[in-house]
Amino acid sequence: MFAASEIIRLVLFILPSYFANSTPVLLGGGKPLDFGRKWSDGNRIFGDGKTIRGFFAGALAGLLIGSLEALILPYTPYALYATTADYAIAGLLLGLGTMLGDLFGSFIKRRQGIARGKPSILTDQLMFLAVALVLVYPLAVPLLTLWAVIFLFVLTYFVHSGANVIANRLGLKKVPW
Numbered sequence: 001m002f003a004a005s006e007i008i009r010l011v012l013f014i015l016p017s018y019f020a021n022s023t024p025v026l027l028g029g030g031k032p033l034d035f036g037r038k039w040s041d042g043n044r045i046f047g048d049g050k051t052i053r054g055f056f057a058g059a060l061a062g063l064l065i066g067s068l069e070a071l072i073l074p075y076t077p078y079a080l081y082a083t084t085a086d087y088a089i090a091g092l093l094l095g096l097g098t099m100l101g102d103l104f105g106s107f108i109k110r111r112q113g114i115a116r117g118k119p120s121i122l123t124d125q126l127m128f129l130a131v132a133l134v135l136v137y138p139l140a141v142p143l144l145t146l147w148a149v150i151f152l153f154v155l156t157y158f159v160h161s162g163a164n165v166i167a168n169r170l171g172l173k174k175v176p177w
Contacts, residue, residue, distance in 0.1 A: 002148075010143065014152055016090065018156075019061045019064075019095075020065075020095035020099060021128050023061035029054065030054075032051055033103070043110045047110060049117075050103055055099050060095065062093075062095015065095075066091015067087065070084040070086075094135070096135060098132045100135075125157050129152065164176050
């Protein structure tokens with residue numbers, strides 16, 4: 001279905017999102033984004049796990065990884081974008097989209113009455129990717145074929161699940177999901 005070089009390019013493409021998604025585990029904490037406020041249903045808007053510092057650290061991580069890729073990838077067979085500026089922009093969009101998708105997933109979980117730390121495959125493992133791909137789509141049209149998107153969703157499920165188990169065993173997360 002894919003040549004090895006296409007798989008490598010897709011992994012390199014999605015790295016800013018993966019780094020953005022994991023950064024709040026390491027650098028998050030502090031004031032919650034919802035400031036403790038509740039929605040009309042009586043539940044918190046996002047919960048204590050979504051913090052201002054974590055949100056911005058994640059978005060900036062995406063920008064940083066995209067910028068690092070801009071320094072390296074244009075000179076390799078794995079170039080992703082037409083200009084080096086596009087790498088930084090794509091990294092920021094992937095990082096911001098990841099963080100917005102994570103917030104949206106948390107918002108949905110709170111509306112469904114799913115407590116913080118309880119698993120939900122759609123909202124925990126895949127919502128961040130969906131929103132990130134929507135935001136970056138205008139820059140990444142040539143990369144994002146139907147098969148590429150399916151591949152990224154399958155890959156993300158396994159990468160995210162594995163990373164969460166590792167983070168849990170290292171004591172970085174309370175739950176392995």
